[in-house]
Amino acid sequence: MTETATDDRRVPAAVADGAGVESRIDDGDTDATDGLEYEVVTTPALVIGAGAAGARVAISLAEAGLEPLVIGKRDHGDAHTTWAAGGVNAALGSLDPEDDWTIHAADTLTEGHHLNDPEAVELVAEHMPDRIRELDAWGTPFDRTDDGRINQRYFGAQSYRRTCFVGDRTGEAMLETLIETARELEIPHRENAMITRLLSDGERVSGAVGFDMETGGGLLFRSDHVVLAAGGFSAVYDRHSSRDEENNGDAQALALEAGARLLDCEFVQFHPTGMVGDRYGEEWDGRLVTEAVRGEGGRFYNAEDERFMERYSPDQMELDARDVVARAIAREVREGRGTDNGGVYLDITHRDAEYVRDRLPSMVERFESLGVDITEEPMEIAPTAHYTMGGVDIDFQTGETGVDGLYAVGESVAGVHGANRLGGNSLAETVAIGKLVGEHVADAVANDDRDPEVSDDQRALAEREFAALEALAAADGDVTPQELLEDLGDLLWEHAGILRDEAGLREGLAKLAALRERTADLRVDGDLTSRSFEYAVDLSVSLTVAELLLRAALERTESRGAHYRADHDDEESDWRVNLVLSVEEGELALRRRDVGEPSKPVQEALKEGYELDYHHLE
Template sequence: MNPTTNRDGSLSAATPEHETVERRVLVVGAGAAGARTAIELVERGVDPEDVLVVGKRAHGDAHTTWARGGINGALGTHDPEDDPTIHAADTLDEGHHVNDPAKVETVTERMPALLRELDEWGMEFSRTEDGRIDQRYFGAQSFRRTAFAGDYTGEAMLDTLVDRARALDIPYRENVFVSSLLVEDGRARGAVGTDLDTGEFVVFDADVVVLAAGGYTALYRRHSSRDDENTGDGPALAYLAGVPLMDVEFVQFHPTGMVGRRYGESWDGRLVTEAVRGEGGRLYNADGERFMERYSPDQMELDARDVVARAIANEIAAGRGTDHGGVYLDISHRDRSFIEERLPRMYERFADLGVDLAEEPVEVAPTAHYGMGGVRVDDDGETDVDGLYAIGETMAGVHGANRLGGNSLAETVAYGAVTGEAVAERLDDPSAPEGDDAAALAAGHLRDLGAIADRDGTHDPEALLEDLRELLWDRAGILRDGDDVAAGLSALETLREKADDLAVGAATSRSFEFALNLGFGLVVADAILRAAERRTESRGAHVRTDYPETDPDLRRNIVVEQDGVGGMRLSTDSIGTPSDAVQDALDAGYELDYHQLE
């Protein structure tokens, strides 16, 4: 450890030893959004050695691989009348019109070409008999526009992007937990992290930082992510750096998560892809009723995710669920060969658990799946901090109050390309101002990291993280009311007090990582609860049982930012206007005809 001197000349506490890494662009995140950004940069002439992608896990091991069902783009393989304006209209309708229309149109306009680009790069799309990229039905979409690779689309896409990045010699660093961003005079200067393999602290000195670090749904007890991803890193990093968050009250609960009491607790909440319903899967309650006929007789199991999830929750609450606390999802009316071809991963997973998907139903219940909210950004993905960008599930704006299935993977590659273009143009300008040494900016956080490691406190950070997950599930779950949210905020204060007295091991220990996750989780949970309290209506995935109607006056984005004295300040932003072409598509009222699947 080395002594440091404050700007006023006084001595400060010793700063832990650390490594310093200099790059022009630091990409934080191991998934598709980060990979696609880095690829765009290099393909636009940026030297690969000027770029570094860092991830908390091994290269290619990211949440992207758990997005199985497909990726949207208006190719018109089966439905030539589909086009990007109708895709945008479906997205805005699904988002209950609190999406940013410009961002929505950016994604939908770019996706046909980006799907063809992935195809050219070798992605193993499922094909029609004549060799074209196949497309399937997905919930709340007017046409078949979800391209897919069996039921492992995210895995196939990330493998393709990683292979492309390796072919371009883009540097990647594994197992690094980024815990703070460096900002000076409103400008990004880099980040600070910990090498989880060695325990060494790392200062990244960078001109541009791109946050592609995922969302926050693993902060819920039942969730479709792995426990150590989607814990709020991206939104919390940005918020703590002074950037506003937006729409964080909108948390999507996917209708079909596995039921732990039936398949084992390690499987609880894991996703049963929407592709099962997209290929004709049917939902039944314990009485054998195909209950979606009561809730959505026209769109049935392929209505919007929030509609289907609440229908399942209502069936379970009414006592018509299974003994294990779920409902049945059945695709056994399809031929075995069809299931094996179109849903190979699901077929194999349940076969390993002793269930024949071609012969019997599986048990499912809603699970926290996707945070529609995140970091507020402009049309290029840049935040209020100059040179700091946020994309993928870390950003807000595309999905509004509820995400259209198949749009998450689309957003990652679309905004990866958009932000890569913007950053490449930025790097062409050599006039970036000089600033303080990044290590000097990082000194305070390095000391904080040193204080967390080997802390001899009272509370186990992993246990507190589980308490936080229970809190959000109970107080800001699929159904909410004002009393629950207020109780959640009160309980959060108690958790925060306990978090000040943690028992933590070395910087290579799991408890150190859990302590960092807990810190981020407390920030994001606070924002979720406060925004949920502020939105006194029901809209999309946000349902207040004490305010069951949608309030036209609340067709605004709720923004959460620091108030300057350690608290959170909430405000609202107005919504933009769609283009004339998209408005025409909205007015036309396109809608899925589910019964084509019958």
């Protein structure tokens, strides 16, 4: 592939962050700097992130006879995977036997506007039937057809019914299965640990540094093989479907600081159906209403009772691509046809009430708790930041990042989804690529890597980080990290949201610079165990990824997938390139890289022009 330099800018400063879960401590060591005490933990392979991707990597490592350590920021099993509700894609052909993996790949490339890494797409599509059968054998309770096959539903922009599901709690059920499998394999995990820096000289990684969120003690993890599986960065937006303390860009900031490349950070998916806070309460604002509602026949209406998708997509209607549907809703609201609360209506009342309760039990239960019976009245929804297609640049056969010993997987990376993710593919990527990455890392672990020594230089680097964390916790200015995070979220929603243009992006960068200056007056209320300190770490990470997002969005002067430029509203053939971001001599460099071509079988599937026939649902 060719790379052409387009621009160089100063890279923003960052204190990065990561993930957590219980392991071996090297000789039970507890060491101390002049201040912060810290543990030293050694492991042959460290997996940062305890969701489906991290769990599947760890299972492959354990099956190869290794004892990896998985760490996460929350309690074990409390990962963002559980919020992926509607389903997971695999061309099983349970209901549509003409479906196959090449059509799945073609749909993914089409939805991604052909910016996807074709090898990554084909690996996911080809491997997923086996991964679903594996999950089924391990105990995932997939819904079944009357004759006992794994049932499948439509998701947006899918040519066939390809999305396997467990009601509307698929991600939760998958993660439960993976965690139970990990427990059977006795894979060590450590909860409530946040990673703030990788031990790296820019060419090789030798571990990670962070702190215990419950005790406030320092953590030095020594490993020659580190896997980033810490998610994306959609939570930097004001309205988003993640919890506030997740998907802040941990993995991307850690990787960039360690010397890895990032890819396509301008592409953020705005899911069409987030709950409307002015209707349901601030704590629910942006919370995802699963795509399964539309997959089961849900319809959109504006405040004038028009089924408005007829204007925008008469063939695919509500099941067109997420970017198309989100822009349609944004336009309805902007042109005055939205609700008083700034949304539209999602209605599934035409379906039999018992069918809705059977297929969408979590949605029924959630809205009932808010006094809404979705079998009898519509839901009020509006778009929400949901998923980031951009991330770490990897080799998908291996997970390698270009920095020796550093690997990445899941929403941490870019490549599978291109300019817009096909619904149901996020869970698919976690297990399909997670297995491959785990197998490669297992092969790469040498005997000397199984119990690595901790050098004086590594301790010194860790101790400098611990001192920086203590200094951050002692910040006693006038502005809280929560305030700045809220302002950052508003900034990005206004200037890098669903509709973008050059003037707005430049204004967003200027506001970002001003916001960054305000961090000099930061106040942290509490020690390293406080939520205020956690938000302070998140703030540094979020400022970094926000700048990457804004600069990449300004650079791409076209509209493609989830990146819509009102001042360049056409998709341009000469912009069918990936934007590669890296740090070179202290400067942020943006380069263009050509996109590869799919295999002959997938090219044939693309030529056939398969397309969803929405009216099967009518």
